[in-house]
Ligand SMILES: C[S@@+](CC[C@H](N)C(=O)[O-])C[C@H]1O[C@@H](n2cnc3c(N)ncnc32)[C@H](O)[C@@H]1O
C-alpha cells in the first residue's frame with residue numbers, strides 16, 4: 001500500500017507525557033473528521049483543528065509507494081544512525097488521522113530500524129498492534145472506538161465532552177490540553193482549575209508553540 005504524507009520533520013514532541021523528547025514527526029494527509037478546507041470547518045465533526053493536513057506539499061511530504069521507502073526516509077531524519085544509535089529513535093505518526101494509513105508493514109519497518117513508535121489519534125479507528133506509545137484524543141460528536149492506550153489527551157473544554165465521561169478508560173496518563181484559538185487564555189485557566197480539583201488529570205501545554213519550533 002502507498003502512503004500520503006503532508007510533511008515530515010525532526011522536532012521535540014511538544015505535548016503529553018513525552019514532551020521535550022526529540023522525535024521525527026510524520027504527518028499523514030487526510031482526516032475522517034474534517035476535510036481540512038476552511039469552507040467546511042463549521043460543518044465538520046471536529047471544528048477546532050490547529051493543523052494543515054491537506055495534500056502532500058509540505059516539507060518532506062509526498063506519496064510513498066512502500067513501507068520500506070517511507071521508513072527509510074523517516075530514519076534519515078534521525079541525527080544518529082547505525083552503531084552510533086545507542087538508544088532507539090522516536091517517530092510520532094500524526095496527521096490528519098494517522099490510523100487511516102498506518103499499518104503493520106510500516107510499524108515493522110520502523111521497529112526494524114530501531115525506532116520507538118508513537119501515534120497521535122482521534123480514537124475513531126482501532127489501532128493496529130505494535131504501537132509503543134498510543135495517544136488518543138477524543139472528539140465530541142465522534143464515536144470513540146479505541147478505548148485503551150498509553151495516554152488520553154483531551155482538548156479542553158469541549159462542550160458535551162466532560163472529562164468525567166472518559167476518565168474510567170484504560171490509559172496510564174490523563175491530560176487536559178487547553179484548546180488553542182480565540183479563548184486560549186481562558187481555556188488554560190479553566191484546564192488548570194479542573195486539574196487542581198480532579199488530580200487524575202494533568203495539564204498538557206503545547207510547548208512547541210511556546211518555543212516557536214514546529
Ligand atoms: C492535529 S491532531 C492529529 C492527530 C489526530 N487526528 C487527533 O486529533 O488526535 C494532533 C493533536 O492536536 C490536538 N489539537 C488539535 N487542534 C487543537 C487545538 N486547537 N488546541 C489544542 N489541541 C489541539 C488534537 O486533539 C491532537 O491531540
Ligand SMILES: Nc1nc2[nH]cc(C(=O)O)c2c(=O)[nH]1
Nearest residue numbers: 012013014015094120208214
Ligand atoms: N512539536 C510538536 N509536537 C506535537 N505533538 C503533537 C503534534 C501534532 O500535531 O500531532 C505536534 C506538533 O505538531 N509539533
Ligand code: SF4
Nearest residue numbers: 031034046049096122
Ligand atoms: S481529528 Fe485531529 S486532525 Fe482531524 S480535524 Fe480533529 S484535530 Fe484535526
Ligand SMILES: [Mg+2]
Nearest residue numbers: 050051094214
Ligand atoms: Mg500539531
